[in-house]
Amino acid sequence: NAGVMQNPRHLVRRRGQEARLRCSPMKGHSHVYWYRQLPEEGLKFMVYLQKENIIDESGMPKERFSAEFPKEGPSILRIQQVVRGDSAAYFCASSENTGELFFGEGSRLTVL
Amino acid sequence: AQSVTQPDIHITVSEGASLELRCNYSYGATPYLFWYVQSPGQGLQLLLKYFSGDTLVQGIKGFEAEFKRSQSSFNLRKPSVHWSDAAEYFCAVGRGNAGNMLTFGGGTRLMVKP
Numbered sequence: 001n002a003g004v005m006q007n008p009r010h011l012v013r014r015r016g017q018e019a020r021l022r023c024s025p026m027k028g029h030s031h032v033y034w035y036r037q038l039p040e041e042g043l044k045f046m047v048y049l050q051k052e053n054i055i056d057e058s059g060m061p062k063e064r065f066s067a068e069f070p071k072e073g074p075s076i077l078r079i080q081q082v083v084r085g086d087s088a089a090y091f092c093a094s095s096e097n098t099g100e101l102f103f104g105e106g107s108r109l110t111v112l
Numbered sequence: 113a114q115s116v117t118q119p120d121i122h123i124t125v126s127e128g129a130s131l132e133l134r135c136n137y138s139y140g141a142t143p144y145l146f147w148y149v150q151s152p153g154q155g156l157q158l159l160l161k162y163f164s165g166d167t168l169v170q171g172i173k174g175f176e177a178e179f180k181r182s183q184s185s186f187n188l189r190k191p192s193v194h195w196s197d198a199a200e201y202f203c204a205v206g207r208g209n210a211g212n213m214l215t216f217g218g219g220t221r222l223m224v225k226p
Contacts, residue, residue: 042118
């Protein structure tokens with residue numbers, strides 16, 4: 001049973017470009033969470049999704065950031081018009097119902 | 113709003129020595145508490161969790177943690193540290209129906225001397 005899969009593992013973007021980060025949850029998991037980890041800091045909650053629904057987006061910046069978890073396919077975290085401050089590791093986690101969270105290995109975004 | 117404080121940013125211990133990592137939380141209700149470990153370049157792995165019941169919880173890799181409500185603490189301990197324990201450790205408090213909405217502390221980086 002494969003774990004939570006994130007891709008790309010590393011992404012480099014120039015300021016103003018768009019970044020798309022993908023997360024495939026563990027098999028059987030219908031709950032997905034996105035967290036951001038800035039350098040030398042802990043993880044900060046961004047958004048919690050179930051299939052086709054955003055449950056809690058209280059940690060999402062109001063502009064440029066969006067997330068989806070369609071009926072088919074992976075969850076996508078999209079960052080439009082990236083800025084240097086968006087450089088971070090973005091972690092996805094999944095759970096079955098509201099049980100234990102399993103984390104992916106993260107996607108590291110570097111904005112030049 | 114809930115918050116988690118890990119007062120020690122870095123800790124260095126000798127291999128074989130005992131370890132205690134501190135964690136203090138702020139939460140208005142009975143907390144769900146977690147400890148995760150992160151190796152460099154990796155995701156987070158759950159070490160242990162506290163939901164209710166016995167305040168001393170056992171986890172993987174020989175770790176344990178004790179929930180002390182009066183001190184709002186959930187410190188992580190290990191009697192004898194191994195070199196492979198060098199990593200970053202995160203304490204978290206969970207909200208929601210099953211504590212699945214996590215707020216993390218800033219982390220403690222553990223280094224192990226031979």
